[in-house]
Amino acid sequence: MLLPWNSRTCILCLNEGELTIEHVIPASLGGTLTSRILCKDCNNRLGHSFESDARLAPELRCAAAGMASDLGALAEALEVGAQYEAQFDEQKVVRKLRSDGQFGTAKLLDNSLIVPEAEAAKHISSIMRKRGAPDQEVDAAVEKWSEVEAGAMLDLGRNVLVRKWMNHPSTPAYTESAMSPLVPLKTGYEFAALILGVSILPSAPGLDRIRRALREQDEAFARSVVAERRASNPAPFHGIAFMGNKPAAVIQMRLFGLLAYEVTLPATGINFGRLVYTHQLDTGEERCTCPEPAS
Numbered sequence: 001m002l003l004p005w006n007s008r009t010c011i012l013c014l015n016e017g018e019l020t021i022e023h024v025i026p027a028s029l030g031g032t033l034t035s036r037i038l039c040k041d042c043n044n045r046l047g048h049s050f051e052s053d054a055r056l057a058p059e060l061r062c063a064a065a066g067m068a069s070d071l072g073a074l075a076e077a078l079e080v081g082a083q084y085e086a087q088f089d090e091q092k093v094v095r096k097l098r099s100d101g102q103f104g105t106a107k108l109l110d111n112s113l114i115v116p117e118a119e120a121a122k123h124i125s126s127i128m129r130k131r132g133a134p135d136q137e138v139d140a141a142v143e144k145w146s147e148v149e150a151g152a153m154l155d156l157g158r159n160v161l162v163r164k165w166m167n168h169p170s171t172p173a174y175t176e177s178a179m180s181p182l183v184p185l186k187t188g189y190e191f192a193a194l195i196l197g198v199s200i201l202p203s204a205p206g207l208d209r210i211r212r213a214l215r216e217q218d219e220a221f222a223r224s225v226v227a228e229r230r231a232s233n234p235a236p237f238h239g240i241a242f243m244g245n246k247p248a249a250v251i252q253m254r255l256f257g258l259l260a261y262e263v264t265l266p267a268t269g270i271n272f273g274r275l276v277y278t279h280q281l282d283t284g285e286e287r288c289t290c291p292e293p294a295s
C-alpha cells in the first residue's frame with residue numbers, strides 16, 4: 001500500500017528534492033506500507049544501518065517461528081544469515097544459515113573444516129591440489145570420498161582426512177542483538193508524518209530531536225521514548241496504530257501480533273480518532289483507516 005505524500009520535502013533531513021519510496025515497517029520484516037517520504041540519501045542511510053539488522057533480532061524470529069506455516073517465505077527469509085549451533089563430537093560449532101538453505105563453512109579446534117556436503121568435492125580437490133597432487137590423484141580422492149560411508153574417517157593421502165558427517169541437527173543460537181529501538185521510533189515518526197502531512201515538517205524542538213536521533217542513530221534517545229510491551233498471543237499480522245495523545249502522540253507498532261512498541265512523539269499532537277494500519281501476513285491483506293495527509 002502506497003500512501004500519498006504531497007510534498008517534495010524529505011521528512012528526515014527536511015531538504016527538498018526527489019523523494020524515494022520508504023517502507024514504514026522495514027521491508028525485510030514483511031512491511032508493505034510505503035510512501036515517497038525520504039530523500040535517497042536518508043533512505044540509504046536508514047537501510048544500511050539499524051534497519052538492516054532488525055530482521056535477525058531473536059525476539060522477532062522467535063515470534064515468527066511460532067507461526068512459520070502462516071508466514072511462508074517470510075519465516076524462511078528472516079533466518080538467512082542467522083547463527084545456528086550444531087554439535088560435532090565434543091565441539092559446538094556455530095554456522096550461518098545461507099540463502100540456499102545450507103550452513104556456511106566452520107572450523108573445528110583442530111583446524112578441520114566443516115563444509116556443506118555439496119561443496120566437499122570442491123574443497124577436497126582444492127586442498128589436494130595445493131598439496132601437489134596431480135589430477136589423477138585428485139580425481140581418485142574425490143571418487144573415494146563419494147563412496148565412503150557416513151561417519152567413517154577416510155585417509156586420502158597427503159595428510160588429508162575426511163569424514164562424512166550425517167544427521168547433525170542445527171538449532172538457532174539466538175545470539176544476535178535485539179531489534180534497535182530506532183526501528184519503532186522510525187516507524188512511529190513516519191506514521192505520524194503520514195497522518196499529519198506537512199505540518200510535521202516545521203522545525204520544533206521535539207520533532208527536530210527525533211529527526212536527529214534517526215539520522216545519527218542515537219539509540220539512547222530512541223530507548224527513552226520507546227516502551228516495549230508483549231501481547232499475550234502471537235498472531236500473523238503487523239500493525240501500526242495511533243493510540244491517542246497522552247498528552248504527546250503515542251503510536252504503537254505491533255510485529256507478529258506479539259511484540260508491541262509504544263513510541264511517544266514529544267511535542268506532537270494528532271487531532272484524529274483511532275488510526276490503524278494492519279498487514280495480515282498470512283493473506284497479504286492490508287487495511288488502513290488513515291486519512292489523506294494534508295497538502
Ligand SMILES: [Zn+2]
Binds near residue numbers: 010014015038
Ligand atoms: Zn533526507
